[in-house]
Amino acid sequence: MDLAGFEELLTSDGARLLDELPPYDEATALGVAEAARRRGLPDGLVAVAMTQQRLRARAVTKFGAAAGRMFFTPEGLEQATRPEVAARHARRFADADLGRVADLCCGIGGELSALAGVGTEVLAIDRDPLTCAVAKSNVAALGLAGVRVVCADVVGTDLAGQQAAFIDPARRGGPGGRRTFDPSSFSPPYDVVLNLARDVGALGAKLAPGLPHHLIPPGVEAEWVSVDGAVVECALWFGPLASGVARRATLLSGQGSVADLTGDGVDRAPVGPVHRYLYEPDGAVIRAGLVAEAAAQVGGTLVDSSIAYVTADGLVATPFLTAYEVSDVMPFGLKRLRTVLRDRGVGRLTVKKRGSAIEPESLRRQLRLDGPEEATVVLTRVAGEPTMLLVRRV
Template sequence: MDASGLAKLLSPEGWALLSALPPYDERHAMALSERLRRDGFDADLVAAALTQSRLRAKAHDKLGEFADGMLFTPAGLEQATRLVVAAQHARRYAAAGVTRVADLTSGLGADAMAFAGVGLRVLAVDADETTAALATINLRAFPEAEVRHGDGLAVDLAAEGVDGVYADPARRTSGGSRVFDPAAYAPPLDDVLALRDRVPALGLKLGPGVPHSALPDDAEAQWVSVDGDVVELGLWFGPLAPAGPGRSALLLGSGGGSDLLRAATEPARAEVAPVGAYLYEPDGAVIRAGLVAEVAAEVQGRLVDSTIAYVTSDALHATPFATAYRVLDTLPFGLKRLRAYLRERGVGSLTIKKRGTAVVPEQLRRQLDLRGTTAATIVLTRVAGQQQVLLVEPVGAAA
């Protein structure tokens, strides 16, 4: 959104139009645009309002009803923190006794909203002028939050009375390509990490794919998933990491539930053994955190292969950290064998899960050409180094 479009949208006429739009529906967007222009609305204003309506609808998945009063850019929305995760961030700072937090890469203000929502005073800074303007609008209901346009790393933290720092470095180029080198983040990761020498209460949000070897030894590294979707890696330092350095997985539900699994002081080890009566698929955050062995210990299980993140057990054990399946059968992988096996059982609808195999599920489904009436779930994976097919059903699916 350019400055002209933003100015039109923020005019009394523009804000009233945006507020009066019906819930966004892609099927009716073109007709609605044409009708509004016929009614005398400026074409650029109509385009800006409908764009915001579309982004608000998309933002509901992350921000719930808060999205209805916010303004977005596509890139800003993609990097915005989900509300349920931002609330966890804010609780960390509040529990650590922080009173004024500087969000040095505030983006559209999702985390700053959560900080202000728990009573913290917030200085939100963004290097992009339009983004800072939108954050000012989005934070208008929070007098505890001040937004500035500028370089977050240039803020005089001591003079501002800042006792907590948060940053979510940009990990995409201006063209939208992902950046994998931490030195190419905006701002660079090492420059942000250096701030912990001045303000020990430092927190960072990073992409979940950062390798363990790149993590600072003094950080609590926490991988977070929401409803099974891994959304971030948080690095927490000083008073924000009361349990000390280490790795953990935080599983959140969009409805508010949470479960935490932390690496033990002595790393857990899991043996490799044949497939038992149950198969457990650990949550993605657990896998990213390297805590599959901890799940195996929790369910009294073992690995199906030393390099595969599937756990098996002879008994069913309840755990929030993995999805359990009942193993119905196993067989070596082979296209003809599998096709005949499934056709004999009248399978027409097939869920394909995989790990440790190059098979492409969509391609395999076409090759199987199933036409039955029953549904089934198979797992393609390595068992003791050999490609295997496991016929499974989710626990609870059978009567």
């Protein structure tokens, strides 16, 4: 979809076609396109409308019912911040009483929608003309007040009059537009983010979860966010947007629950033998370096100094750790595992691993299991030794 095609979609013909297109899949797509063409609509417009309708259908998992009114590009949808996460970002600005915010690299408008939702005046900037057109259409479609979308490079843009800024650099700066994990290859690169923080003072930045801790300046709050166990971002909060803690792990669930754990990210949990329960920390806790803080909640120790599995005798419910009851602890060995699992009639095996190079699929193939029972094996290191734990999720 190019800008001209998208603009055609916004004409009355385009809007009517998009409204009237029935849901379709691969099997029915040709028939739906043919029916639209019989109405005298140009092929190009039919193709753009069908793509938009498919994107709307895909966007429902991220944007819920609002997706049916919104506009997307494939990359814009993939990169947009989900509403529950953007709402938390926006709340930080509102709580700090920052009412005029520049949304830099605004994409199709995930962040700006949430900022407008808390009554913030937003100057939204993106350098891609199609993305800006889509963002403007979303502002109109969602009836957002106080948002101005400007097509420009954020590097060097005058932010005079803004009280704060949020920046969400694109992570597709790798060769051929591939995803990159190197902050200096983000667009704009990480040093632009740090310079902005110096200039603007109050800055929020959404970065990849793998951001190395040593790149985080002192005094900045780094918050790793997971949604239903999947880590989605590392947000940095500068100046008045920082709450005073160095590291935070925020766990959101699709059901709307929120839990957060804070600390300085430097404590290390003690190491000890495997106890009755094995606890697996949420990814946000691990990325934030807060495993020691989570382990303290269950009175636990680590199975190995370099492995983020916690073990304890007691069962304590905490959102930060998933608990498993341990039935067997064995040195790693294929034959041994096969014998134990066959004796128990196990046909289906879940493999969890941390600190082991074994590929779960190839392990399952080599075990050639057959039986009615299910089991979970954890492949890890205990005090440096490759070890297998048979566990059951509590």
